[in-house]
Amino acid sequence: MQSGESIMRGFIAEAFLQISGRTAIPEIEVAFRPAAGLNHSIRIRDRMIHARISDILRVAPPEILRSLAFILVARLFRQRAEADHLRRYRDYCYRPEVVREADLARLAQGRRSEIRSAAGxxxxxxxxxxxxxxxxxxxxxxRPLLGWSMRRSxxxxxxxxxxxxxxVISRALDDEDIPxxxxxFVLYHEMLHLKHPSRIVDGRRIHHTAAFRRDERRYARYEEALEILDSIV
Ligand SMILES: [Zn+2]
Structure with a gap:
């Protein structure tokens, strides 16, 4: 039996040939890693493809891994993956047992990541x-747990x-230069998530519903706050 790593290497090679149009395949390294939820990454360095796959997918059927390979390689070339691959992968991610696994992984990761206290x-x-x-x-x-992030993102x-x-609010905002x-307003946005829980619509999780956006615009200095936030990023 092939390992998950070698199956995934094969799929990434297949996707690479198809998407890049090249005939030579670089070396490919695949690692399944514990991650917060279903996060994967792919990059090319020193003519080698490195893929990090959330270990939640270690048990995924081959056709799901194949779709994920096409999605990741498309990302490598800044292309949008084919709709079929996206649909197949997403459908799998929304299976209750996969959602639960992802939630548990996120919980474990979150407990590990420290935050600073609310008083900045x-x-x-x-x-x-x-x-x-x-x-x-x-x-x-x-009132939930409130805190500043460790990093100034x-x-x-x-x-x-x-x-x-x-x-958690980015410590970049705990600054005299920020009104x-x-x-x-940033805190208000996050508080609205407490009032408007996310919903699953057509198999996709919607975090910012129409009602959420309506409430968001009720913030007294909405336009002004957005303008300043745009200049920070
Ligand atoms: Zn939000």
Whole structure:
């Protein structure tokens, strides 16, 4: 019996030939790794393809791994994968047993990743939470774990994790140069996730429903906050 690694290497080679149009295949290294959820990565370095696959997929049927190989290689060439591959892969990911595995992996990873307390150097998330909760939610929201991220990410400014019941805000915003209402808006967005849980529509998880977006625009300085956020990223 072939190992998952060698099966995946074969699929990546097949996808590479088809998508790149080349005739020579670079060396391919595949590793199944524990990851937070269904996260995979692929890159070329020193003419070698390195693929990291979430070990949740170790037990996936070969046709799913083949579709994933085509999706990843397309990503390598900045192309959109064929719809059939995307559909087959997504359908698999939304099977209840796979969702549960991914949730458990995310939970385990989340517990390991540390966050800083809500009281930052400039802003106190707990204080902002209470104020926003009163102004926009009639103080109806149950307070989750609040904290600043360890890293100063400018790409991910806020994150809400319903499984861990926590909201993490990027430490890049705990800065005198960032106006308070901008930090508040990022927190407000994450708080809206507490009010509007994600939904599965046509097999895809929708995090920002129409009702969510409507509520988001109720923020007093919505346009202004967005403008400043655009200039940060
Ligand atoms: Zn969001």
């Amino acid at each position: 150097e400039v802003y106190d998330l707990a204080r902002l939470f209470v104020r926003l909760n009163r102004l926009y939610f009639r103080s109806s929201l149950h 400018k790409r991910i400014l806020g994150h809400h994790d319903d499984l861990l019941e926590r909201i 308070e209402f901008v930090v508040e």
